[in-house]
Amino acid sequence: MITDQTNAEFWVITDTHLIADSLHDNGAAFKLIQNTSQGKDLAYQESALSAFCRMANDQKPAAIIVTGDVTFNGELLSAQKFQEIFSELTTTKLLVVPGNHDLFDGWARHFKGEDQLYTSQISPSEWHTTFQPSYDCALDEDPHSLAYSVQLNPQYLLLLLDSNLYGQEEGRGAPATAGEISEDQLVWLKKQLLYAQKHQLRPLLFMHHNLYAHNPAVNRGFVLNNAQTLRRICQDYDIKVAFSGHIHAQNILGPQAPTPTTEIVTSSFCSYDQAYGIVAVNQDEIAYHRQIFNMKPYLTKIEQENYTLTHFHQYLKDLQLRNLSNQSLGQAAASQSESPLLSRVNHLFLEMNYNYFTGHNHLSKPALNQLYDSAEYRTLVAAMPRFSNYLKTLYDTSSHSNLAVKIRY
Numbered sequence: 001m002i003t004d005q006t007n008a009e010f011w012v013i014t015d016t017h018l019i020a021d022s023l024h025d026n027g028a029a030f031k032l033i034q035n036t037s038q039g040k041d042l043a044y045q046e047s048a049l050s051a052f053c054r055m056a057n058d059q060k061p062a063a064i065i066v067t068g069d070v071t072f073n074g075e076l077l078s079a080q081k082f083q084e085i086f087s088e089l090t091t092t093k094l095l096v097v098p099g100n101h102d103l104f105d106g107w108a109r110h111f112k113g114e115d116q117l118y119t120s121q122i123s124p125s126e127w128h129t130t131f132q133p134s135y136d137c138a139l140d141e142d143p144h145s146l147a148y149s150v151q152l153n154p155q156y157l158l159l160l161l162d163s164n165l166y167g168q169e170e171g172r173g174a175p176a177t178a179g180e181i182s183e184d185q186l187v188w189l190k191k192q193l194l195y196a197q198k199h200q201l202r203p204l205l206f207m208h209h210n211l212y213a214h215n216p217a218v219n220r221g222f223v224l225n226n227a228q229t230l231r232r233i234c235q236d237y238d239i240k241v242a243f244s245g246h247i248h249a250q251n252i253l254g255p256q257a258p259t260p261t262t263e264i265v266t267s268s269f270c271s272y273d274q275a276y277g278i279v280a281v282n283q284d285e286i287a288y289h290r291q292i293f294n295m296k297p298y299l300t301k302i303e304q305e306n307y308t309l310t311h312f313h314q315y316l317k318d319l320q321l322r323n324l325s326n327q328s329l330g331q332a333a334a335s336q337s338e339s340p341l342l343s344r345v346n347h348l349f350l351e352m353n354y355n356y357f358t359g360h361n362h363l364s365k366p367a368l369n370q371l372y373d374s375a376e377y378r379t380l381v382a383a384m385p386r387f388s389n390y391l392k393t394l395y396d397t398s399s400h401s402n403l404a405v406k407i408r409y
Helices: 028-035 045-059 076-086 124-130 183-198 227-236 312-327 330-335 340-358 365-373 375-383 385-391
Strands: 008-013 063-067 093-097 109-112 115-118 148-151 156-160 202-206 241-244 251-253 262-265 275-281 285-292 404-408
Touching (some): 183 202, 183 227, 312 340
Parallel strands (some): 008 063, 063 093
Antiparallel strands (some): 109 115, 285 404
């Protein structure tokens, strides 16, 4: 048991995509990867995660749980650096699950000058060895995967699942995007849930891939291949909450009948506005809220002199907007001398995506209809017809929040 406190708090982060500083020289090859990394920060994550660790030592949550894609592309040195950073935790426990980019990823690279060079990939056994302190907290481990269970406190059992598809040898290309919970792991999971029932523990799920489709237009490879099977298990054992990552977007979906589970996806820690989830549990409820990390107070004296680190949220926003600009009408706008309408169309595209990924995407129905009727939106859809279905999924008119939720027992 991590803590004997009935009222406990843990934090959730996901998709940190750390590449160890020792794996690049900030040269041409690395800069090319950074500029095509879909808004992920690759250059400063050692500093960001170290600052996050210092904040945890200050505020002392019971645990930090990482729901996968710990590393950029499965570099063994990056996993080892991640564990080294969090070995500085004093009372907080680090609990990790792998993501689709972490194990036997054929894209693992060392960047030097203009060259991308091979670097050691992470095998399942090396993952276990590297993150042995996480597994030392285990109540039980699945012998067939990297899944394990941890008793948080007298009321809650954490079930940390391995939802990834990887072979028995090093990868030679892109990692699998899709995931599933293997049959053997499902058998182990049911044993854990029976244990929870017997000992009156409330189970919480953690995994990289999603239980539900959080975007109706873009979900292939994100939702578990056997999500229906896991949803039935959630129904049979009355699992109230699941935490996942993978989509890099902040999104909360309530129970999808007959499944009683609320699924919470926190946005990528290395992107957008550097968010994490704070989860408070007690005998009556689970409360989650999204928190933006302000790392400035936790930087070292030398880091305080770095303008990017002290203005990190603006840096992350600029990264994301630059990535989105590559998908927008930017080149067309430039070719037409930035006509006022086209400039507003570009701004709308950037704003819609940014709000979606950070969870600030609620609009009233009248406001949404007004947006759809605008000249900017009609121009955007006409110019990018293949994005039309996707664009209609970016705003949410329901009354629930993607930033906070409470689940009562």
